[in-house]
Amino acid sequence: MYFTIFLGTMEQGLLWALMVLGVYITFRVLNYADLTVDGSFALGGAVAARLILGEIDPWAATLVAFFAGGIAGLITGILHTQFKIAPLLSGILSMIALYSVNLRIMGKANISLLRLDTVITGVTRLGVEEKWAALVIGIGAAVLAVILLWLFLNTEIGFALRATGDNGQMIRSLGVNTNAMKILGLSMSNALVALSGALVAQYQSFADIGMGIGTIVIGLASVIIGEVIFGANSIMRTLAAVVLGSLVYRIVIAFVLQLGLEPTDLRLFTALIVTVALASPVLKAKVQRCFFLGRSETGAENEKCA
Amino acid sequence: MLRMKNVHKTFHPGSVNEKCALAGVDLTLKPGEFITVIGGNGAGKSTLLNIIAGVYPVDRGTIALDGVIINESREHVRAKYIGRVFQDPMMGTAASMTIEENLALALRRGRRRGLRWGVTKKERDYFRGQLAQLELGLENRLKSKVGLLSGGQRQALTLLMATLVRPKLLLLDEHAAALDPKTAVKVMELTDRIIRTQGLTALMVTHNMRDALKYGNRTVMMQDGKIILNLPEEKKKKTSVDDLLKMFEEVTGNTVNNDRMLLA
Numbered sequence: 001m002y003f004t005i006f007l008g009t010m011e012q013g014l015l016w017a018l019m020v021l022g023v024y025i026t027f028r029v030l031n032y033a034d035l036t037v038d039g040s041f042a043l044g045g046a047v048a049a050r051l052i053l054g055e056i057d058p059w060a061a062t063l064v065a066f067f068a069g070g071i072a073g074l075i076t077g078i079l080h081t082q083f084k085i086a087p088l089l090s091g092i093l094s095m096i097a098l099y100s101v102n103l104r105i106m107g108k109a110n111i112s113l114l115r116l117d118t119v120i121t122g123v124t125r126l127g128v129e130e131k132w133a134a135l136v137i138g139i140g141a142a143v144l145a146v147i148l149l150w151l152f153l154n155t156e157i158g159f160a161l162r163a164t165g166d167n168g169q170m171i172r173s174l175g176v177n178t179n180a181m182k183i184l185g186l187s188m189s190n191a192l193v194a195l196s197g198a199l200v201a202q203y204q205s206f207a208d209i210g211m212g213i214g215t216i217v218i219g220l221a222s223v224i225i226g227e228v229i230f231g232a233n234s235i236m237r238t239l240a241a242v243v244l245g246s247l248v249y250r251i252v253i254a255f256v257l258q259l260g261l262e263p264t265d266l267r268l269f270t271a272l273i274v275t276v277a278l279a280s281p282v283l284k285a286k287v288q289r290c291f292f293l294g295r296s297e298t299g300a301e302n303e304k305c306a
Numbered sequence: 307m308l309r310m311k312n313v314h315k316t317f318h319p320g321s322v323n324e325k326c327a328l329a330g331v332d333l334t335l336k337p338g339e340f341i342t343v344i345g346g347n348g349a350g351k352s353t354l355l356n357i358i359a360g361v362y363p364v365d366r367g368t369i370a371l372d373g374v375i376i377n378e379s380r381e382h383v384r385a386k387y388i389g390r391v392f393q394d395p396m397m398g399t400a401a402s403m404t405i406e407e408n409l410a411l412a413l414r415r416g417r418r419r420g421l422r423w424g425v426t427k428k429e430r431d432y433f434r435g436q437l438a439q440l441e442l443g444l445e446n447r448l449k450s451k452v453g454l455l456s457g458g459q460r461q462a463l464t465l466l467m468a469t470l471v472r473p474k475l476l477l478l479d480e481h482a483a484a485l486d487p488k489t490a491v492k493v494m495e496l497t498d499r500i501i502r503t504q505g506l507t508a509l510m511v512t513h514n515m516r517d518a519l520k521y522g523n524r525t526v527m528m529q530d531g532k533i534i535l536n537l538p539e540e541k542k543k544k545t546s547v548d549d550l551l552k553m554f555e556e557v558t559g560n561t562v563n564n565d566r567m568l569l570a
């Protein structure tokens with residue numbers, strides 16, 4: 001039984017890793033907190049499920065989902081760069097709009113893919129044992145995504161994208177259209193997120209209108225966990241760390257579920273992880289100040305840090 | 307080279323924060339000319355450089371570069387012709403990227419960027435040679451993140467980046483002001499050397515009156531969004547800091563009440 005849980009954990013970690021890589025592009029490379037993710041993850045699931053239900057080839061359906069996510073990111077990018085809507089709000093607008101769009105695409109709140117052809121059954125037909133099919137897809141997709149992203153981030157455009165997130169004024173003065181870069185980054189990110197959603201829907205054999213809720217927080221938690229544990233020295237290292245972060249996140253979740261945490265409390269738990277991670281620099285400084293004050297000053301000073 | 311005619315710029319027009327930053331600036335730079343710009347806080351010096359670079363559009367007037375009016379062209383398009391160094395050493399470089407990556411970004415100013423490698427082996431060798439000329443030992447640190455460099459090193463690097471592809475016009479906005487005095491002198495001398503050896507056309511804002519007189523072949527003074535004084539080369543050579551302060555008082559009718567200008 002433990003093996004099944006372990007395998008399932010790895011599969012989920014890998015399939016969701018594509019989404020995490022997408023969040024990494026916006027959150028870390030572009031320095032943009034993009035909430036479109038919640039909508040585009042479900043969009044990927046909805047598009048793939050609807051097309052598969054319509055007897056479209058699952059690989060083609062997955063590809064269409066990927067591009068649909070790209071368009072969602074493009075729209076967020078246009079809202080932000082052309083209409084000057086704040087990053088957070090641009091993402092929220094897309095996310096909310098996508099809720100309706102996803103319902104339209106699916107025609108109902110959920111679609112079951114049981115006994116239908118998916119990319120996972122597709123792999124078994126290539127000779128992979130059924131037990132390993134999802135893992136093979138997950139590893140293949142994550143490794144491919146990491147390599148392609150690494151290559152891309154080392155191209156001229158990749159450099160320009162990274163510089164846009166780092167210092168927009170500087171890179172504009174070196175001739176880069178930062179609006180175009182933001183749109184490109186948001187599209188790439190949401191395309192990956194939707195791809196992840198498409199694969200997850202096929203993995204769990206259903207797409208659901210609520211499947212995207214909280215995706216951004218899972219993405220952030222995985223990115224932060226990965227960077228903290230595995231380091232962020234070089235691009236390759238960070239990309240690998242982010243994928244591993246997704247795996248560690250799933251392991252942690254599996255662990256707390258085993259300990260008896262209610263599945264419905266998972267999002268609260270994830271939000272707590274992210275809060276602690278984001279607050280840690282502030283907390284660390286506070287702790288250090290108390291520590292130093294405690295040593296160098298009188299006891300009265302200590303009360304200040306409470 | 308650069309010709310500005312009656313350029314106006316008002317921030318937040320029609321609101322309580324309305325602020326006229328440029329009130330009819332006329333300025334012409336001949337090819338190879340190196341102009342220093344001085345003036346009190348809020349005189350409009352930074353706005354002048356920003357408006358030339360296209361950070362914001364002009365309200366009225368024209369800006370022409372090599373006879374072509376560039377009013378409508380956007381910042382990243384003008385960047386093809388303009389190199390910039392900012393006052394804040396953090397502004398001119400991408401801190402999370404390495405020295406060679408920053409230089410590679412600068413080497414592609416004005417060129418189409420595609421899916422070729424962001425930096426090549428050949429370029430690395432070229433960067434090493436260029437960095438060696440700064441005499442800061444950076445040629446051995448190509449893979450260091452720029453965020454690890456000191457302010458002076460970053461400004462020197464930014465200067466190199468701004469001139470790596472020869473700009474038609476170099477804009478320097480108090481780029482030595484945030485550095486300690488010794489480093490500031492070094493950066494100023496490096497600036498002068500680069501501008502003179504490459505024969506660049508340059509516009510340099512400074513708070514330091516001595517620097518303003520020492521460098522360049524013309525000095526202009528700004529006040530309330532206007533150019534109020536123009537010192538051509540012959541006159542400039544005979545002018546001392548005291549003379550300059552007196553001229554300032556004569557033209558504006560009030561005394562210099564600006565510590566930074568006086569102390570310099």
Ligand SMILES: Nc1ncnc2c1ncn2[C@@H]1O[C@H](COP(=O)(O)OP(=O)(O)OP(=O)(O)O)[C@@H](O)[C@H]1O
Nearest residue numbers: 317325326327345346347348349350351352353354
């Ligand atoms: N982006 C902006 N928005 C609103 N007001 C601005 C903006 N930039 C400059 N100003 C205002 O325009 C005026 C001119 O500012 P500018 O920065 O050009 O002065 P400066 O001569 O560079 O001064 P300093 O020596 O302090 O750098 C100032 O009153 C300033 O407050």
Ligand SMILES: [Mg+2]
Nearest residue numbers: 351352353479
């Ligand atoms: Mg200024």
